[in-house]
């Protein structure tokens with residue numbers, strides 16, 4: 001039968017064998033190089049994991065875009081390369097063994113042999129000359145055949161075949177399946193099927209995707225922006241000047257891995273001598289081992305050395321690990337150097353970041369490189385992007401996401417060679433304007449920085465991956481069929497053994513594919529450079545007015561209504577909001593009631609039914625502006641805490657965090673009343689002033705005692721090392737918001753022991769939210785993402801019942817739930833949590849050799865924290881001793897207890 005090529009084959013040479021070529025190990029020397037950096041940091045950490053993707057990742061470096069098998073096609077005439085290990089590329093073609101027994105997600109009868117083939121197909125016709133319509137995968141399971149397209153969708157099924165016919169299936173065999181004619185191209189290994197690799201289009205390289213615009217281009221040259229073909233003469237001149245910028249042999253020099261032969265064959269068309277790329281010793285001197293590893297990772301990604309022709313990377317180190325310095329080192333290195341003839345790799349860099357961090361980037365550049373080496377342009381109201389465009393002086397443009405959208409037309413006209421998206425988890429949705437705007441920029445070297453876990457959602461994971469390396473995972477629809485669906489199915493309790501196995505294999509494959517350009521390290525890698533951290537959870541007794549109001553709210557018609565029905569409409573959100581306000585201070589609730597009274601048009605709605613009769617609980621002359629501290633348990637504790645810090649540590653400062661502007665107003669008023677100098681950063685603070693406020697507070701000359709911070713407005717990325725005490729006044733549904741806030745002070749540069757206080761009102765909804773945060777359900781559920789609020793959480797009636805219960809007689813409901821033998825009556829000093837390292841649940845989380853060793857802080861780990869009731873005599877901690885009168889219970893954990901200061 002004559003045949004025309006199937007669409008995929010038109011892209012390249014027609015072939016007769018299965019298309020997928022398993023990723024091949026390339027340049028083992030890079031692996032060695034990396035592991036040499038720090039024996040503590042193994043490359044296995046490079047691999048991504050995921051709560052979905054927890055399978056063992058193979059830390060090998062793979063080439064996803066195989067080159068011709070022989071690398072002798074081009075002579076490398078620069079002697080330096082001969083020292084490199086020869087590049088061997090194996091094209092593995094699977095030939096089926098006589099008997100294959102597999103277990104996959106297909107419904108397999110026990111003991112039955114399932115076989116897989118790549119085929120081409122077309123609609124059945126009598127025409128002699130077939131026009132093949134597409135590639136597909138044929139699954140032969142007993143007497144049944146299933147045909148799946150390369151997006152994983154079933155496109156044909158057939159049953160009742162004769163065994164004799166099925167035995168004949170092999171290369172070149174033609175037959176009918178579900179009204180489609182097929183021709184078999186070759187066999188696929190069960191492994192390629194279960195890993196999903198056989199679905200990857202383009203000769204096994206996901207780099208050539210049919211779906212993505214960018215991926216439709218032939219794969220990119222990571223050096224093209226700078227390498228212009230030079231004349232012979234020029235080339236000879238440049239050859240003579242080809243020296244490394246810094247001495248690679250100097251003691252403590254930090255040298256980047258050299259490109260392997262394969263890379264040279266692809267990208268060193270002018271045959272420049274290969275020159276060592278050496279990190280500026282001025283920077284190298286300061287770099288921590290994990291930062292060196294991170295810089296090698298970023299360098300290799302940007303150079304297309306990890307995934308051929310792909311130049312994207314995600315650096316997802318936990319907060320405070322110095323992602324900024326790693327990027328600054330990358331930019332400065334690529335801007336001045338390159339491996340081929342020493343030619344620089346980039347000219348212009350675009351850094352997009354949240355508004356509050358624009359000037360932080362400038363500061364960090366200045367801190368590490370001074371103001372002479374590199375010129376940074378930051379866009380704000382007074383400095384428009386046009387200035388950058390006009391001036392040849394600047395090589396780095398720093399702009400906020402909001403400003404980028406506004407200046408997109410001008411920025412689009414510029415050519416950037418490197419794009420860095422700080423706090424880039426916001427790009428997890430490819431439909432949002434910011435993502436489309438950034439994708440419209442013609443820049444292939446893309447880095448996402450994020451310290452915050454993304455939501456537990458594989459589609460968001462896909463969006464981030466697709467942003468940095470477009471098309472590498474194929475189209476979204478094929479990703480869903482091939483990875484997401486089997487992985488999700490495998491995690492359901494009802495999953496069969498085969499479904500579980502298939503899901504695990506697909507997850508492992510995804511980890512392998514993405515682990516090449518995804519790096520996450522956890523806080524532990526810098527703990528040894530940090531002072532001790534004393535973390536306290538403080539359960540504050542509610543005031544009498546609070547208790548009375550709380551009971552009244554719980555007995556309201558609105559709450560009763562929530563407990564009867566479904567939570568599809570959202571009266572429960574209004575109830576939760578009111579309870580949270582009350583926990584912060586009754587005056588906040590008073591203001592809401594008054595506001596409602598004024599705006600009410602007489603119609604009865606949930607909010608008015610919630611507030612019914614409440615106003616009578618307040619004294620008749622109640623004035624919310626003249627609130628007292630006594631009225632709120634937490635405020636009472638807070639004022640005592642501030643007083644004791646001020647007294648015992650007069651030179652130390654406090655960061656005071658709330659999620660609500662109105663609460664910050666109250667806290668600000670407290671500062672005024674007590675004469676504490678303060679500064680404030682919230683959503684209203686103009687972007688241009690934010691860094692100034694932060695710098696002022698961090699300066700040793702600052703007279704401010706308190707930094708009032710709205711965690712939602714300015715939590716991410718800020719360095720507030722001027723403060724060594726951080727008080728979280730209220731709790732968020734989303735643990736990520738609180739973790740972000742808490743990470744502002746315990747970071748590199750902090751000189752004092754850090755004290756963190758998390759204030760919760762005993763027995764109330766705040767305890768429930770805390771329990772939800774630390775319980776497995778809370779972390780693996782819907783609340784891991786920064787953008788998540790209670791609006792996104794679905795509550796069952798049972799959960800709502802629990803939320804809307806007040807435990808008046810308990811010292812600490814959270815402790816009651818721990819099943820702890822101490823019954824909260826004695827100083828129960830458990831082991832320090834350092835024995836139980838905590839890591840945040842993260843879809844893109846770290847890869848650990850022992851998956852059980854690091855779970856999110858759980859109830860059982862909390863039990864290991866030191867804990868004691870407020871009634872105890874003589875607490876060792878002088879701060880807690882002074883506030884204990886209004887505290888029913890404490891949990892405390894000390895990290896780095898023995899760090900010398």
Ligand SMILES: Nc1ncnc2c1ncn2[C@@H]1O[C@H](COP(=O)(O)OP(=O)(O)OP(=O)(O)O)[C@@H](O)[C@H]1O
Pocket residue numbers: 286287288291317318319320321322323324325364367450451452716717718719743747748749
């Ligand atoms: N090697 C180092 N030596 C001393 N200080 C460092 C080093 N690396 C980073 N720092 C400092 O540590 C602080 C935190 O770094 P950075 O802001 O880059 O963290 P990050 O990883 O971006 O965290 P986040 O996710 O919170 O934004 C900064 O003040 C930075 O200057």
Ligand SMILES: [Mg+2]
Pocket residue numbers: 323324422717
């Ligand atoms: Mg940062």
